[in-house]
Amino acid sequence: MSGIYIHIPFCKQACHYCDFHFSTSMKKKEEMVLAIAKEIQMRKSEFENDPSESEQAKQIVETIYFGGGTPSVLTSGEIEFLIAAVYSNYKVSENPEITLEANPDDLSSERIIELSKSPINRLSIGIQSFFEEDLQLMNRAHNSAEAQKCLEEATKYFDNISIDLIYGIPGMSNEKWKQNIETALSFGIPHISSYALTVEPKTTLNKLIQTGKIAAPKDEVAQEHFAVLVETLQANDFIHYELSNFGKANYFSKNNSAYWLGKKYIGIGPSAHSYNGISRSWNVSNNSIYLKSIQENKLPNEIEILSTADRYNEYVMTGLRTIWGVSLDRIETEFGSEYLEYLNKQAQKFLDDDLVYIENNILKPTKKGKFLTDGIASDLFYLNLE
Structure with a gap:
């Protein structure tokens, strides 16, 4: 098993670019924390009954990740309550990675010290930019x-700290973008x-x-950035x-790496997604419906x-x-020779254009091909097999 993702669907204000699920009303925050804890308990059988896991690996949680929304709007007590719910219902590895997404305005010196005494051992801080005009354009809180003060303290x-930065912002020059990166590096962020x-x-x-009112972002600018x-x-x-994602040695995100390596995870909270190797599920993106369902002991999710x-x-x-x-050996072993032949055929034009290589x-x-990865992948998809 890999991890548990906990979606906290609250934000102080809406960033202009964000389409994640959240509410700016905190009225149901305490009720939501209790419901999330209940969902954590309700879903423990998903690990216990997994026939693909060995006895030793059953129910082992290696990462706990608080995402959102803005998880740092929770009190330290609420965060520790939810972590305790995971520990009381699942087997957790000896040294799990426990990440809290946080915004700089929530990270006062006192709050950082408080969090450092909690089970949280990794912060993911939504800086986005160190320039005032960029933050205003994005409507950051x-x-x-x-931004700089919280990093000095954190x-x-x-x-173990990660920060988010956004590039391709209208009006941002290459030099200004590099200043953003250099500022981040000056804090020794790994x-x-x-x-x-x-x-x-x-x-x-x-x-x-x-x-x-705002110029549209340009692809060529984003590519340069x-x-x-x-x-x-x-x-x-x-x-x-x-x-x-960029990390120094031993500082890769274990939570996110598990997603990319196809490990299993459970997503808890409104709009959270789960994956177990054979199916994908997602919770309803509506706080009121989510709360009502959990209170009625029903999981408010769809499964594919x-x-x-x-x-x-x-x-x-x-x-x-x-x-x-992408391992060609794995493609053949797991999906069959038909898929391997298709992949080789579709990849040839990208090999010819020096956008991909095989080693x-x-x-x-x-x-040359890294920035175009998603487009290349879509051309390699097998859309009409089953």
Whole structure:
């Protein structure tokens, strides 16, 4: 077993680019914490009854991840209550990675010290940018001073820290983007997750672009920023282990790596997704319906049984995004020769264009192809098998 993801569906305010599930009303926060704890207990049998796991591996939780939303809106007591619920219902490994996503405005010196005394041993901090104008454009709840102050304090008490940075922001030059990266590096952060600003349909950002109040992000700018990011971080001993993730040795995210390597996980809370190797499920993205269902002892989720083609496509997508690549041996063993022949045929044009290469029978993107990974993967998908 790999891990448990806990979705905390609350935020102080809505970022303009975000399309994740959350509420800005905290009225049901205490009720939600109790419901999440109950779901943790309700789903323990999913590990106990898994015939694919060995006796020793059954119910072993290696990672606990608080995502959202903004998990740092919970009190330390609420966080520890939920961690205790996991420990009382599952077998947890001796040294689990326990991550809390947090926003800088929630990380006062006192709060950081408080968290350092809790079971939390990894912080993932949503910095996004160190420039005031970028934070205002994105409608972030924190300012530039808070971003830097929280890192000054957090690095005193936590060794394992990741920060999020966003590139491709309208008006951001390559030099300004590099300053963002250099500022992050000045704090000795061992892990950085970085994403291009994307425009999702139902977001405020999309409305602002449509009405001409904000310029649309440009793909060519994002591609240039990505190249600067890769070059700068690799020069500073970061390993580019997944398309959007960079970590120093021994600081890869165990939680996220488990997703990309196809390990099993349970997602707890509204909108959370789960995966067990043969099916995928997701909870309802509605706080009121979620609470009502849990109170009635019903799991508010939908389940999809994955076809061979689904599992192949998922492996190709996640494999190409990581340093582990797509094993052609595994394709043949797990999915069959028909899939391997199809993959080789579809990959040929990308091999010819120097966007992917094969080494030790593993397919990986080249430096030139990394930014285009998702598009390449979609061309390798098998869409009409079953």
